[in-house]
Amino acid sequence: MTSEFSMFQVIGENGQLIDERYKQDMTEDLIKTFYYHMLRIRTFDRKAISLQRQGRIGTYAPFEGQEASQVGSALALGKDDWVFPTYRDHGATLTFGANMARTYLYWNGRVEGCVPEEGKKIFPPAVPIATQLPHAAGAAMAEQRKGTKNAAIAYFGDGATSEGDFHEGLNFASVFKAPVIFFNQNNGFAISVPIQKQMNSDTIAQKAVAYGIPGVRVDGNDIFAVYFQVKEGLERARNGEGPTLIEAMTWRYGAHTTADDPTKYRDQSDSTLIRETRDPLMRLERYMKVHDLWDEKWMETIEQEIASEIDSAVKEMESYPPPNVHDLFDYTFEKPTWTIAKQKEDYLQFSRREG
Numbered sequence: 001m002t003s004e005f006s007m008f009q010v011i012g013e014n015g016q017l018i019d020e021r022y023k024q025d026m027t028e029d030l031i032k033t034f035y036y037h038m039l040r041i042r043t044f045d046r047k048a049i050s051l052q053r054q055g056r057i058g059t060y061a062p063f064e065g066q067e068a069s070q071v072g073s074a075l076a077l078g079k080d081d082w083v084f085p086t087y088r089d090h091g092a093t094l095t096f097g098a099n100m101a102r103t104y105l106y107w108n109g110r111v112e113g114c115v116p117e118e119g120k121k122i123f124p125p126a127v128p129i130a131t132q133l134p135h136a137a138g139a140a141m142a143e144q145r146k147g148t149k150n151a152a153i154a155y156f157g158d159g160a161t162s163e164g165d166f167h168e169g170l171n172f173a174s175v176f177k178a179p180v181i182f183f184n185q186n187n188g189f190a191i192s193v194p195i196q197k198q199m200n201s202d203t204i205a206q207k208a209v210a211y212g213i214p215g216v217r218v219d220g221n222d223i224f225a226v227y228f229q230v231k232e233g234l235e236r237a238r239n240g241e242g243p244t245l246i247e248a249m250t251w252r253y254g255a256h257t258t259a260d261d262p263t264k265y266r267d268q269s270d271s272t273l274i275r276e277t278r279d280p281l282m283r284l285e286r287y288m289k290v291h292d293l294w295d296e297k298w299m300e301t302i303e304q305e306i307a308s309e310i311d312s313a314v315k316e317m318e319s320y321p322p323p324n325v326h327d328l329f330d331y332t333f334e335k336p337t338w339t340i341a342k343q344k345e346d347y348l349q350f351s352r353r354e355g
Contacts, residue, residue: 001229002268003217005202005203005205005206005207005215005217005247006217006218007217007219007249008216008217008218008225008229009218009219009222009225010022010026010222010224010225010228011222011224011225011278011284011287012283013278013286014286014290015283015284015286015288015289015290016285016290017076017287017342018231022224022228025225025228026224028219028293029112029283031287031288031293032100032293032298033074034071034072034224034227034304035072035073035285035288035302036072036190036282036283036306037095038067038068038071038077038095038280038281038284039224039281039302039303039306040095040283040302040306040309041063041067041071041090041091041094041095042064042067043069043303043307043310044090044094044310045062045063045091045104045194046064047310047314048060048062048104048107049062049258051104051107051314052107052258053258055195055340056108056318057104057107057108057317058080058107058108058109059107059257059258059298060107060257060258061087061088061256061257061258062088062098062252062253062254062255062257062258062311063088063089063090063091063252064252064253064254065187065224065250065251065252065253065254065271065272065274065275065279065280066088066091066094066187066220066250066251066252066280067091067280067281068221068222068223068226068250068280069183069185069220069221069226069248069250069284070091070092070095070155070185071091071092071095071223071225072085072091072224072225072226072230073092073153073155073181073183073226073227073230073246074091074092074096074225074250075095075227076091076096076227076228076230076231076234077151077153077230077234078117078149078234079097080121080148080150081121081150081151081152081153081234082121082123082136082139082140082143082150082151082152082153083096083120083121083122083123083153083155083156084123084126084133084135084136084139084152084153084154084155084316085120085125085126085132086125086126086127086129086132086155086156086157086160087124087125087127088125088155088156088157088185088252089125090103090106091118092155093122093125096120096122097116097120097122098116098117098120098122099116099117100309100310101312101316101317102317103313104313104314104317105317105320106125108317109323109324111316111323111327112320113217116149116194121139123135123136123139123201128157129157129159129160129163129165130156130160130161130163130164130165130166130169132141132155132156132227133154133156133160133165133166133168133169133170133182134165134168134169134172135154135169135244136152136153136154136173136180136182137152137169137170137172137173137176137178137180138152138170138172139152139180140152140173140174140178140179140180140237140243141172141173141178142275143179144177144179146177149179149238150179151179151180151181151237151238151342152178152179152180152181153180154169154180154181154182154183154290155183155185156182156183156184156185156355157184157185157186157187157190158184158185158186158188158189158190158195158198158204158265159190159191159193159198159314160184160190161198161199161204161207162190162198162199167212168209168211169182169225170182170208170211170243170245171211171320173211173213173242174211174212174213174242174243177241177242177243178237178242178243179234179236179237179240179242180243181230181233181234181237181240181243181244181246182243182244182245182246183230183246183248184204184245184246184247184248185220185247185248185250186204186220186249186250187250187251187252188251188266188299189252189256189265189266189311190251191260192264192265192266194265194266195213203215203217203247204217204245204247205217205245205246205247206244206320208244208245210241211245213242213243213244213245214233214236214245215244215245215246215247216229216233216244216245216246216247217246217247217249218246218247218248218249219248220248220249220250221249221250221251221278221280221283222280222283223280223284226248229246230246233246243295248340250280251270251271251274251278252273253271253274253275257337263304267304272291273284277315292329300348325347325351326344329341329344329347330344
């Protein structure tokens, strides 16, 4: 079956404008905001990998290459909307207003890293695959019942579409016309499994047909395409027209996590080619240069601002007192089960021997 879901673009790989309909909304302020946030989260991401390699944080899930998808979608949201991220969407949560030091703390194994800024509706990152999709549908239904215009966005990868929670979340949202965006970042691999071995349909966007909701396929490295399509989906949601499934075609340059070796299952020369041709920051830079918006002095200024922010966040993260190991055992259940009580006692005996 040939898919009818073509890929939506606003600007091409060389920075040329493809869709004139959005030109009047592509202001200089918006464009520079896009670039700033993409550069900010890429710099954050690279610093996190460096910290992990130095043993200063734990295993980390990088997202470099997916900045347009995460920034474009997050900036389309309203301040009172809900965000349901995976473990790879800290770029989106940072853009939405998550605290950077606490985001580093999350990757250092600290529960404080799951606490959002006051007033920000950011769900803790979902490590189990697709479990956040029904949660997003439920939060959106709650907003609907309360009579607000708030919506939710659920982030997920291509592998999540093979989980039952994907179908349950979309079905509930469809039936109740919940105001939610299901935002898929299709980076081609569910850890080591390529998309062609995971599903027989041509696209993820076409799965929307089964639920009677709009399905859109966008160029996930074109931040304008992402931003405007999420905006349009949110407008439909706020007007009572229900959910939208968006498939953003993108690419993850690095490993699935810092514990992974992608050379075992994919040709890394693909990453080199994509970086040279379709990189989201480079594409926006080309657009800015074509339209005389590029400013080297501005670029140096934001680089310094971002570097200073990241340095401060790392210092704050590393200044936290050691965690209380008892929290791991004492707050899993209201009253610890005998298995947890035994695990705690075994740990305490071990730590006494080591001490």
